[in-house]
Amino acid sequence: MEFSVSQIASMLGGEVVGDGTRKINNLGKIETAGPSDISFLSNPKYENYLYTSQAGAVIAKKGFVAQKEIHPSLILVDDPYTSFTLLLEQYHQLISFQKQGVEQPSFIGDKSEVGEGIYRGAFSYIGHQVKIGKNVKIYPNAYIGDNVTIGDNTIIYAGVKVYSKTVIGSHCVIHSGTVIGSDGFGFAPQADGTYKTIPQLGNVIIEDNVDIGANTVIDCATMGSTIIRKGVKLDNLIQIAHNVEVGKNTVVAAQAGISGSAKVGENCVVAGQVGIVGHLQIANKTTIAAQSGISKTITEEGTVWMGSPAFDHGSYLKTYAAFKKLPDLVKQLRALEEKVLNLPASLKNNEY
Numbered sequence: 001m002e003f004s005v006s007q008i009a010s011m012l013g014g015e016v017v018g019d020g021t022r023k024i025n026n027l028g029k030i031e032t033a034g035p036s037d038i039s040f041l042s043n044p045k046y047e048n049y050l051y052t053s054q055a056g057a058v059i060a061k062k063g064f065v066a067q068k069e070i071h072p073s074l075i076l077v078d079d080p081y082t083s084f085t086l087l088l089e090q091y092h093q094l095i096s097f098q099k100q101g102v103e104q105p106s107f108i109g110d111k112s113e114v115g116e117g118i119y120r121g122a123f124s125y126i127g128h129q130v131k132i133g134k135n136v137k138i139y140p141n142a143y144i145g146d147n148v149t150i151g152d153n154t155i156i157y158a159g160v161k162v163y164s165k166t167v168i169g170s171h172c173v174i175h176s177g178t179v180i181g182s183d184g185f186g187f188a189p190q191a192d193g194t195y196k197t198i199p200q201l202g203n204v205i206i207e208d209n210v211d212i213g214a215n216t217v218i219d220c221a222t223m224g225s226t227i228i229r230k231g232v233k234l235d236n237l238i239q240i241a242h243n244v245e246v247g248k249n250t251v252v253a254a255q256a257g258i259s260g261s262a263k264v265g266e267n268c269v270v271a272g273q274v275g276i277v278g279h280l281q282i283a284n285k286t287t288i289a290a291q292s293g294i295s296k297t298i299t300e301e302g303t304v305w306m307g308s309p310a311f312d313h314g315s316y317l318k319t320y321a322a323f324k325k326l327p328d329l330v331k332q333l334r335a336l337e338e339k340v341l342n343l344p345a346s347l348k349n350n351e352y
Contacts, residue, residue: 001025001094005057008038009075011090012083014059018073022056027084027091030058039072040084059083096155099137115152133170145181151208163220169208169230177215180204184219184226184242184260198222200242207231213238213254222260229266247284265301275308289313 006020028037030046033055040059041050050058051068058072059080066074077083099119106120109128114120118132121140126132130144133152138144143161151170156162160174163181174180186198202221206228212218213236218226221243228234231249239257240246246258247266256270259278264270268282271290276282280297286305288294293308304313311319 002036005038005073005075008057008087012059012075012077012086014075014077014083015062016073016075018057020073022073024056027088028055030055038075038087040080042080042084059087097135097137097153103140109146121158127164139176163204165203165220167203167205169206169210171208172206172210172212174212175214175216175236178212179217180206180212181220182217184222186222186242186260202226202242204228207248210234216240219244235272241278253290 002023002025004020005022005024006016008024009016009020024036024038026037028034028039030039030041030049030053033039033053035054035056037055038057038059039053039055041047042061050066050070050072053072055072057075059075059077061080062076062078064074064076100117102120103122106122106124108114108126109130111128112126112130114132115134115136117135119137120126121138121142123140124138124142126138126144127146127148129146130148132150133154135153136150137155139156139158141159142156144156145162145164145166147164148162148166148168150168151172153170154168154172156174157176159176161179162168166181181204183200186200187195188198190196200220200222202224204218204220205225207230209230210228210232212234215236216234216238218228218240219242220226224243226240226243227245229246229248232246233251235252235254237254238252241258241260243261244258245263246252247264247268249266250264250268250270252270253272255272256274258264258276261279262276263281264276265282265284265286267285269287271288273291274288274294276294280294282294283298283301283303285302286298288310289304289306291308292306292310294305295309298305305311306313306316
């Protein structure tokens, strides 16, 4: 798709300096952008690139005046970074939702319903009694099990597996290799040392505006539901166990693991490789640093936790500062030990 500089400026509420009729069909970095690309300038240290840039247009801050002659047209806005982000979002929407129609071979089961504007890629499978909303995009080799519900404007990328009874909201994005609704890790130890499988009869509920990265797994509940609340963002390679609940607008980075029945609050930040023990609760607005291990409930909102096992950020820093001094402390201890061993016998025997 192609837009004029003036059309883009109108969408962003910006002012054009230069040729507003230039046609733009792509986005690019200011250093390497070409004549049909648009870029942005928000950090002054990149201003020098503007004077050599071949971009068709550059978004800059209101009041900016070029010190030399430039090739790009300028779109002046209040916040160039935010405006460019908005442009990225719009561009992504256009690309992501272009596909429509049904590619063959593909399968859809009995009593399943699909909304207008759907895309079903080749070798995709949609089970029985599935309900799919408007403008949903299901890419090749995706599997949608029986009795699944998917809301409007959701994208299911290639190779995603959605088990039966899963509920997925609107405006969600689920990336390749993700598995939703697989059995939770439920096994009962027996007297003879074997394990008996506990049937996992619940489902997974994913609310609106959730993004899930590649190769993430969300297990179904033993009973009831594993729930991912509205606005949650999950990275790649995350394990979320049965009956977990992740609160609204929480973000979880790659390789994190949340054990069964744990409840993570709203607006939390869970960094990479964090492990959270099952059956505990994490308060709203909690931040957990990378590679931390959470082994107890966190009740106070807005705290930061580090370490494994984790404790609050301030205590962790003090403890780590002492930990770094351990080699010197060991040397001092050995020196004192040597002095004690070399004391005269009379002093050792308390003879005065």
